[in-house]
Amino acid sequence: MDSVTEIKNKADIVELISQYTTLTRSGKTLKGLCPFHSEKHGSFFVYPDNQTWHCFGACATGGDIFSFIMKKEGLSFGEALERLAEKYGISLPSRHEPSPAKDQLDDLYRLNATAAQYFHDLLLTSPLAARARIYLEKRGVSADSIASFQLGYAVPEWQALTDYLVQTGYTDERITEAGLSGRTDSGRHYDRFRDQIMIPIVDIRGRITGFGARVLDDSQPKYLNSPETPVFSKSATLFGINTAAAAIRQADTAIIVEGYFDVIISHQFGFKNTVASMGTAITEKQITILKKLSHHLILALDADAAGEEAMLRSVGYEN
Numbered sequence: 001m002d003s004v005t006e007i008k009n010k011a012d013i014v015e016l017i018s019q020y021t022t023l024t025r026s027g028k029t030l031k032g033l034c035p036f037h038s039e040k041h042g043s044f045f046v047y048p049d050n051q052t053w054h055c056f057g058a059c060a061t062g063g064d065i066f067s068f069i070m071k072k073e074g075l076s077f078g079e080a081l082e083r084l085a086e087k088y089g090i091s092l093p094s095r096h097e098p099s100p101a102k103d104q105l106d107d108l109y110r111l112n113a114t115a116a117q118y119f120h121d122l123l124l125t126s127p128l129a130a131r132a133r134i135y136l137e138k139r140g141v142s143a144d145s146i147a148s149f150q151l152g153y154a155v156p157e158w159q160a161l162t163d164y165l166v167q168t169g170y171t172d173e174r175i176t177e178a179g180l181s182g183r184t185d186s187g188r189h190y191d192r193f194r195d196q197i198m199i200p201i202v203d204i205r206g207r208i209t210g211f212g213a214r215v216l217d218d219s220q221p222k223y224l225n226s227p228e229t230p231v232f233s234k235s236a237t238l239f240g241i242n243t244a245a246a247a248i249r250q251a252d253t254a255i256i257v258e259g260y261f262d263v264i265i266s267h268q269f270g271f272k273n274t275v276a277s278m279g280t281a282i283t284e285k286q287i288t289i290l291k292k293l294s295h296h297l298i299l300a301l302d303a304d305a306a307g308e309e310a311m312l313r314s315v316g317y318e319n
Helices: 003-010 013-017 065-073 077-087 100-125 127-138 143-148 160-168 172-177 241-251 260-268 284-291 305-318
Strands: 024-026 029-032 044-047 052-055 061-063 152-154 181-183 189-191 196-202 208-215 223-225 254-257 274-276 297-299
Touching: 003 065, 003 077, 013 044, 013 052, 013 065, 061 065, 065 077, 100 127, 100 152, 100 160, 100 172, 100 196, 100 208, 127 152, 127 196, 143 260, 160 172, 160 189, 172 181, 172 189, 196 241, 208 260, 241 260, 241 274, 254 260, 260 274
Parallel strands: 254 274, 254 297
Antiparallel strands: 024 029, 029 044, 044 052, 052 061, 152 196, 181 189, 196 208, 208 223
């Protein structure tokens, strides 16, 4: 059995399309508003028996699960094949040996995930995290938000995280490569994040690429991001995109704010199509990511000079 057939046999087109539009049963078919164009009356139909879809409205087109994800995400067939294979746990045949570079990147994603779980457990259980828990409570962050965004805490010790990750099996060099540690002139490793609230930064595919950190005192800067790494680039990252993507498609609108907690609180109160540029500088790469989900962008930046300047720059990206 080839990979395409295997994916079609294993995939559920109803489950997939339901992530983009609400479907209601109509006999043997399901009907909903078309996820590709705006309409008031549903002209979009899904046929579970043969795993196909068709829009009888403005699109006047249809297809299978591959054509749907290609059209919705702006992917090539090869990209759609990889995306669906990953989603449904199907291995694709390769003409080449696994790429060392890809293995390295996957290792960094796993390392970040391990660190995120370590930070999260500390926030929930460590007496040292009491101030962090009080801060989050004062900011109005709920327990559900703490869990869904996997918020954490980095203890004040010099290399607590590094020691933990080394015991888990990672090398000092790989931990530094991930941006989680630094090195003194004497060669001693130290944790980059200490006594801070930790906020995992997750890409649209659900991989933790880096971290944002918030201090618990009046020191500056208040926020510290991971440095540039092989898997993290601030200019090409939108905080919250992993959980906001489906809501952006559904609403056909993206709301852009500046900070981590702006996103967290927005999601908490139902505005789940909100993402953050992680600062006032909105880049063309970030706009490109959002345009694949919706061309309707709402800027909700801080009402200050920096926010106004960022808004004016962003207008140029839309043209």
